[in-house]
Amino acid sequence: MRRLHRWLGLVLMAPFVVLAITGTILVFEDELDPLLNPELAVGEIPPSEWVSEHRIRQNATEALGQGVAPLRLLAPGVQAETFVVDFFYPRDDGSMQFSRASVHPATGEVLAVRDWGSYFTSFVYRIHLSFFAGAPGEDVVGYVGLGVTLMLIAGLYLWWPRKRWAPAFVPGRPKNAAALSFRWHRVLGFYAFLVLLPITLTGVGLSFHTPVEKAIQATLPTGHGEDPKADGQLDTPLTVDDIHARARQAYPEAETQYSYFADAEQPYWQILMRTPERVHTSMPDLELWLHPETGEIIQRYDARKDARAGDHVQHLLFPIHNGQALGMTGRLIVLVSGLLPLFFAITGFIIWRYRRERRVRKNDPRPAMVDAGGEVVAQ
Numbered sequence: 001m002r003r004l005h006r007w008l009g010l011v012l013m014a015p016f017v018v019l020a021i022t023g024t025i026l027v028f029e030d031e032l033d034p035l036l037n038p039e040l041a042v043g044e045i046p047p048s049e050w051v052s053e054h055r056i057r058q059n060a061t062e063a064l065g066q067g068v069a070p071l072r073l074l075a076p077g078v079q080a081e082t083f084v085v086d087f088f089y090p091r092d093d094g095s096m097q098f099s100r101a102s103v104h105p106a107t108g109e110v111l112a113v114r115d116w117g118s119y120f121t122s123f124v125y126r127i128h129l130s131f132f133a134g135a136p137g138e139d140v141v142g143y144v145g146l147g148v149t150l151m152l153i154a155g156l157y158l159w160w161p162r163k164r165w166a167p168a169f170v171p172g173r174p175k176n177a178a179a180l181s182f183r184w185h186r187v188l189g190f191y192a193f194l195v196l197l198p199i200t201l202t203g204v205g206l207s208f209h210t211p212v213e214k215a216i217q218a219t220l221p222t223g224h225g226e227d228p229k230a231d232g233q234l235d236t237p238l239t240v241d242d243i244h245a246r247a248r249q250a251y252p253e254a255e256t257q258y259s260y261f262a263d264a265e266q267p268y269w270q271i272l273m274r275t276p277e278r279v280h281t282s283m284p285d286l287e288l289w290l291h292p293e294t295g296e297i298i299q300r301y302d303a304r305k306d307a308r309a310g311d312h313v314q315h316l317l318f319p320i321h322n323g324q325a326l327g328m329t330g331r332l333i334v335l336v337s338g339l340l341p342l343f344f345a346i347t348g349f350i351i352w353r354y355r356r357e358r359r360v361r362k363n364d365p366r367p368a369m370v371d372a373g374g375e376v377v378a379q
Helices: 002-026 029-036 053-064 120-130 134-159 177-207 209-219 240-250 309-322 324-337 340-360
Strands: 070-074 083-090 096-103 110-115 255-260 269-274 286-290 297-302 376-378
Touching: 002 029, 002 120, 002 134, 002 177, 002 324, 002 340, 029 120, 053 070, 053 083, 053 096, 053 110, 053 240, 120 134, 134 177, 177 209, 177 309, 177 324, 177 340, 209 309, 240 255, 240 269, 240 286, 240 297, 309 324
Parallel strands: none
Antiparallel strands: 070 083, 070 255, 083 096, 096 110, 255 269, 269 286, 286 297
């Protein structure tokens, strides 16, 4: 176990630290982005002062130019203080670029159009998601997470006290740098294990989202069925305001968060809403599919009554990963825990280097170094 923990740490140290630090930044990405881009800091504007969402879509479409169709609309408070219109546009090399338009809720003015990855928080997100390597990079992140999971389990095995329990929870006062590093690495490692293991496991689930989703659906009951099919015409007089009015009529207590526009690939409107019972703000618990011609709700999913065990597992992956499942307290815990891998990398390297130097000195007559808790640090 010691060798497994050591070599996993040495191999995964750099990517693990990068993922941890970028994850720490992303815990408060929605608050950080307007601080770095003051033109987007419009404040909290009540819905009564918003311009029509149809106008928001029109203004964004005009700003995007011909041949670019919006993909979805995000309401203020979901990921930004503004309306956000997401879209793809073709690049010169033929690939599709994901981009976002930020629109002022009260005036309808398009404040910014930014390519995903070109501004700080999205740049950090792409590193955290895939190391800027697309789908293969997402797999690499997932495998790093699996390796880190094994390293954490091996670390717990090494931490487990064989005789005295007290030194396992309190670092004491070691007299040299190597013993100090060992004691803090061991004691703090146990407390960090309690937080880093669920964060890492949910990160693996998000990286391998497709196979994990299929595995969950194959082993646990789920209430979320397949998306419906609609036969309506896309050239319809119904606007986003009409669609939202029908959704709010069905669920007046809920607030609209995400609106996916009907297009050739998705011939229906998909509206995601959040009810007051939902703790984590960015995860809606209502999904409505509406007919593009009539606005009739052709299918609905209400997590409050339709969710089964498999749905709950899938719903909790992201909120646990970024701490939102426990509100602000959870986000702060994840924020702090993201700094710990750097500490463990430094202390672990110090321990490894000290032991390596002692092994090189084969004829060194000095006895093994023992820390304050009676644990052998170097032989």
